[in-house]
Amino acid sequence: MSDRKVRVRFAPSPTGPLHIGGVRTALYNYLFARQHGGDMILRIEDTDSTRFVPGAEEYIIESFKWLGIQFDEGVGIGGQYGPYRQSERREIYKQYVNQLLDAGKAYVAFDTPEELDAKRKEIENFQYDATTRMQMRNSLSLSASEVERLIAEGHQYVVRFLIEPGREVLVDDIIRGEVIINSSILDDKVLYKSADQLPTYHLANIVDDHLMEVTHVIRGEEWLPSAPLHVLLYEAFGWTDTMPRFAHLPLLLKPVGNGKLSKRDGDKLGFPVFPLEWHDPKSGEVSSGYREKGYLPQAVVNFLALLGWNPGNDHSEVLSMEELIQLFDLGKCSRNGARFDYVKAAWFNHQYLVNQPDEAWVPSLQKILEENGIVSTPEKMAEVVRMMKLKVIEYTDGEGNKKKRNISFVSDLWPLVRFFFVAPDSIDREDKFVRKNWKEGTAAEMKQLAEVLSGIEDFSVEGQKQVVDAWTEENGMRPWNAWRICLVGAGQGPDMYELSAFLGREETLRRMQFAIDTLG
């Protein structure tokens, strides 16, 4: 395998929106492929016709486009190994199933789902395998003529893989090392379903990976138990020398409590588990997405990359896609499940957000302002961003506690920028900051300050600073906090000269008068 070109695939089922764990799996595939100058394939595994959800495939493609994960071939791109949608490969699978049948490595079975259910109820831990298959209705237990008759009569049947018991099957996993499993515990898996005349995952997966010349299968840990079956299938087809290497990734776990990360956790704790917002076509239910929530794709990628892998030592954790590609190492992936730390996800977003140029915030800020009925200019909005982007915001955590955190999302900005555009229409006299900074003679001081400001020719930050600083020094006054109450109505906001310059003389004086009138 060493001289083959690296080829990996991400193969989701179009059964709904792409789960964030799937995104990470795809990301690891991408990083690995790019690092080795290989190809990455997008294959749609739609062999379960009953679970097909319209729109899911488009959703998947759009998600990766947003995230900046590019496929080299596959659905929506094309390539030499297509078709890449499994439902369009029926004939191919049929051919390979027959090959197994002819070689006596698989057999047909007539047991209906109902019969199997009954069997499972009757016998505890029933398994369709070497110990039970002769008691079932299949081409091994039935005579050839009987089998022929049943087929001719149109009885539905499945094709099962004939597992030879008592063999030690070796799965060589890049992350977990050598995993050895005895074939006796495996059951005769259904390879070909009667219901929709399509193969099951196991068969389709092996045939496609072989035909598409996949060299590395990087997938979630939930596949580890069936990896021995896959190894056996490669053997049965005689493809062992080109069998891909496996890497089974640890799962993403709930932030709190037990179990793997689910959509419900996101709903409960207020974070998305899908890259994009998803509108369920059946239920009409809307699930939030990272994009709509205000996350930057680079932040999502960076955060996900570090959930289960780490560059080691004291390396900075803020890493671009290029850096990730360079540093990534499958062998250094951790083997145990990672709790989904959405607080850290917000921190990553903060990192990327504040390092964006201020202009990049403008479109989202504009949207927020519009929602609140405010129209502004791009210059003004960039100015506001410059003054406010390092501020913090209060939020309520999962337990209902009030907490503070960095601005992590553009959508956080509104409560922090409101006063730039809307004058305070009331001031809370009982507010801690107001009580501390608005005292007996404050109104008189503000009147004086207003007078000084009226007389300033150049109302820019520098112009004000010169005159007002001189004035405060002369009188030994510290008017800023009270002035802040006038212009903001509370103890927050940017530097006062910056704010008054932004508002302009007229608005500044008007707000000061309002405060003097209301607070006295």
Place this chain on the structure above:
RNA sequence: GGCGCUUUCGUCUAGCGGCUAGGACACAUGCCUCUCACGCAUGGAACACGGGUUCGAUUCCCGUAGGCGCUACCA
């Protein structure tokens, strides 16, 4: 139940026989300061347990316990 994977601060992790067990997020405190912050500094905080192997185990092996997954004509 059976089988497999797994176990270092609250969380993500570094470590690959000898370390004051390192970093990041979160938390706390201090400095800075016209507010809230940002930033900077400091601090608390971990090797699941029991046996081995070894001069020496967080590190290797075996148990126990916990966690996770699989056990469909789903992927």
